Amino acid sequence: MTNPTLENQVTLPKKGTSRDQILKELQASHDRDTNWHDGRTFSLVYHANDEHTDFLKKAYSIYFHQNGLNPSAFPSLQRMEAEVVSMAANLLGGGIETAGTMTSGGTESILMAIKTYRDRARALQPQITKPEMIVPISIHPAFDKAAHYFDVKIVKAPLAADFRVDVEAVKKLTNPNTILIVGSAPQYPQGVVDPIAELASFAKSKGIGMHVDACVGGFLLPFLKKLGHPIPAFDFTVDGVTSMSADLHKYGFASKGSSIVLYKDKDLRRYQFFVLAEWPGGCFASPSMPGTRPAGAIATAWGTLRAFGEDGYLEIAKACWDNTKKLQSGIAALGMEIVGKPDATIFGFSAKDVDVYAVADQMQMRGWYIDRQQHPTCLHLMVTPAHTNHIDAFLKDLKDCIAIVKKNPALSTEGMAAMYGMAAKVPDPAMIDQFLYQFMDARYTTGPTA
Ligand SMILES: Cc1ncc(COP(=O)(O)O)c(C=O)c1O
Structure with missing residues (x-):
């Protein structure tokens, strides 16, 4: 009997193919996929206009080979990332004390936030051996993933009739193991903003962290609000909000692989970082999940914020x-x-x-x-x-x-x-x-x- 896996195995070609030929093949494959350019996709691609997309490609290619892992080799990346974080913090109602990092996307921002709260609880609340977070059932699956990866119990609160999380239910689900309450601005399925002010005020009264997932809304809601649309308060201007996630590669219209996670201050962000002083390969310090980080994503995020203003x-x-x-x-x-x-x-x-x-x-x-x-x-x-x-x-x-x-x-x-x-x-x-x-x-x- 033949082994279907072996039969279908693709192997490395003995000889290379001309790059021109491969580019032709890539273009043809691309063109058979869904035509995002003509608005035929709805959540996977964020294309502002052709001029901007050409700009992204150029900006990315300037930084194509640099690496965001080590800022001492590439100080310009360090400066750009710090400026991106600062612009995002300011846009989202943060002050000079607001701290954050860039990440590769919404999921990584969320993973990092959950790890941060877990590690803070380990350090400051050792009596909590089984940490829990309360999220609306409408929350993005990245929170379930984070719960799974970091061994934090995820407790799902039901929604009210308007699809916003039921705040009374959140209060009832809170217990001494609760380290975090989460709301979305807006949530993905119905596009509504959870009652962030009520959640944050309750979280603060209990000394619990409050994360706002603004992966979708972070670079959209502030501008809809400025245009006069009735956007509920959702950012660091709300007392009790301690962290946020906001995606540059969604409504920020930067290239894929760019998001922001923000914390109310550096003390909280400290729990996100990973350092290892005694590695034979040198002192190691890394802000987020990956080691090597694509510099193009940092450069295009920085360029995009400045290009649009x-x-x-x-x-x-x-x-x-x-x-x-x-x-x-x-x-x-x-x-x-x-x-x-x-x-x-x-x-x-x-x-x-x-x-x-x-x-x-x-x-x-x-x-x-x-x-x-x-x-x-x-x-x-x-x-x-x-x-x-x-x-x-x-x-x-x-x-x-x-x-x-x-x-x-x-x-x-x-x-x-x-x-x-x-x-x-x-x-x-x-x-x-x-x-x-x-x-x-x-x-x-x-x-x-x-
Ligand atoms: C509300 C919300 N949060 C987080 C994410 C995760 O973002 P990413 O796909 O960039 O990991 C999404 C993705 O659609 C989302 O809609």
């Missing part, structure tokens, strides 16, 4: 908001419902009379990649300036796809619709976990069957 970000926030309103009213006109009352430019939408998962499958066949959500069943859009000239096309395709699914109910038993439909019926999430593990294995299959 407040005026540029206000313009972007306006485009995102206008696009969102146009999409929301177009979707409502098709008989679908916006889920809750989103605070920003990210939202879910559902329908009572059509299987939205099957609609998403049909949209995908037309080149639109839309995220599917559950509890409640809905689809999800995260809106950027890349959508500006494509909303009419989106709404037209959506209308057609709704009609197709209504006419063909069997479409619910095919594709992703079948998977989500099945997931909704499986009583034990552990069974779906098994499926997801298989899905992950399949992701690394090579060869003709891949």
Whole structure:
């Protein structure tokens, strides 16, 4: 019997291929993927405009080979990272005492924050042997990952009817092992901002840390607020907020691999750092998860903040908001419902009379990649300036796809619709976990069957 794994194994070619040829292949593969440039993706790509994307490529390539690991070799990176942290702190209501670092993305910012609170509790509250954090059920999975990696129990608080976390439930879940309370600004599924002021005031009264996950909103909400939209208080201006995460590679429109984690002061940030004085390879000190850190991500973050400035970000926030309103009213006109009352430019939408998962499958066949959500069943859009000239096309395709699914109910038993439909019926999430593990294995299959 043949071993399918060996049969499909891709091996290092004996001889190299011309770089021109490889670049052609890369371009062709890229062009077969979803067309993010024409606004056909909604959460995976943040493209402000062509001029900015060209700028990012140039800025990244200047720093292509440098390494953010060792600032003594590259002092310019140290300066740029410190300035990025300072600009972000200032934007998010922090003062001169606010401290932070850049990281590779929202997940790493969150991992670092949880490690920081765990290590602080180990140092200052040794009586806590089983630390816990309370998060809304809508929190991003990066918090579950952090809980798993760092052995902090994650306790999930239910949401109120408006999809914001139920503050009374958070209070009831708090116990002497609680080291951290978390809220999002906004949360991913419905785009609403949790009641940060109430959570922070409670956390402070109990001497517990309060983290705001502003990975989505950090570089968006301050500008929507300046434009006059009613954005609830969510940042360091709220008494009791002790740390925040904010992604430069989302609504900051920097290149991928850039996010910020901020703390109320250096004393708290100290627990994030890792140092090892006695390594034979020299004294080692590292701010976050990786050793080697891509310098291009630091340079492009710094360049992006300066290139847009407040005026540029206000313009972007306006485009995102206008696009969102146009999409929301177009979707409502098709008989679908916006889920809750989103605070920003990210939202879910559902329908009572059509299987939205099957609609998403049909949209995908037309080149639109839309995220599917559950509890409640809905689809999800995260809106950027890349959508500006494509909303009419989106709404037209959506209308057609709704009609197709209504006419063909069997479409619910095919594709992703079948998977989500099945997931909704499986009583034990552990069974779906098994499926997801298989899905992950399949992701690394090579060869003709891949
Ligand atoms: C609210 C929120 N927090 C954190 C993250 C994680 O960010 P990343 O994908 O950069 O790790 C996301 C990603 O979508 C998010 O929406």
